[in-house]
Amino acid sequence: MRFMMLMYPGAHAEAGQMPTTEQMENMIRFNGELGKAGVLLALDGLQPSAEGARVTFEGGKAHVVDGPFTESKELIGGYWIIQVNSREEAVEWARRIPQDGVSFIEVRRMWELSDFPEDLQEVAIREIGKVAPEKVANR
Numbered sequence: 133m134r135f136m137m138l139m140y141p142g143a144h145a146e147a148g149q150m151p152t153t154e155q156m157e158n159m160i161r162f163n164g165e166l167g168k169a170g171v172l173l174a175l176d177g178l179q180p181s182a183e184g185a186r187v188t189f190e191g192g193k194a195h196v197v198d199g200p201f202t203e204s205k206e207l208i209g210g211y212w213i214i215q216v217n218s219r220e221e222a223v224e225w226a227r228r229i230p231q232d233g234v235s236f237i238e239v240r241r242m243w244e245l246s247d248f249p250e251d252l253q254e255v256a257i258r259e260i261g262k263v264a265p266e267k268v269a270n271r
Contacts, residue, residue, distance in 0.1 A: 134173065134215050134242040135222035140235045141209035146200070148180045151233055158230035166214060166225065177210035206235075213242070 151159070166172035178184075181199035188195045201207065216222050219241065226237040245253050261268045 133217065133219075133222075134213060134244065135219070136240050136242055137212045137214065137222065137226050137229070138208050138238040138240065139210045139212075139229070140206050140238065141233050142235050144233060145209045146180050146207055148182070155230065155232045158232060162228060162230055163212075165228070166212065171214045171216050171225070172212065173215055174213040175211065178208060181207050209234075 163172070163175060166175075181201040181204070184199040184201075186197045186199070186201065188197065212225075214222060214225060216225065219239070222239050222241075226239050229237055245256060248256070257268045
């Protein structure tokens with residue numbers, strides 16, 4: 133099962149403050165543990181919302197709003213995608229994330245193709261195969 137661990141940092145991250153050397157070393161060490169355990173699929177940190185945009189949809193039209201998103205109290209600061217055997221294992225990894233500068237971690241299971249009915253799986257494989265054949269080669 134794949135899980136995404138979403139990191140919500142404190143206000144310091146949205147203010148563009150860089151982590152301390154100690155915080156970075158702790159996070160790098162944790163990321164190394166994920167890698168050594170063979171569960172890490174992807175990870176990245178995110179720039180402050182001032183560097184981003186939101187696309188909202190209303191009345192059949194897309195509307196773009198440039199950041200920062202000061203009205204938002206909870207903004208994602210980074211993520212990990214891990215592959216583990218259970219929700220409990222994913223939560224246990226989240227509990228081990230260095231806490232310095234982190235408000236909370238949200239753990240969410242990712243959809244797998246096998247979660248969908250067979251007819252939708254066939255459509256997905258056909259359509260994804262048109263643009264990203266490597267994604268469906270082993271299915």
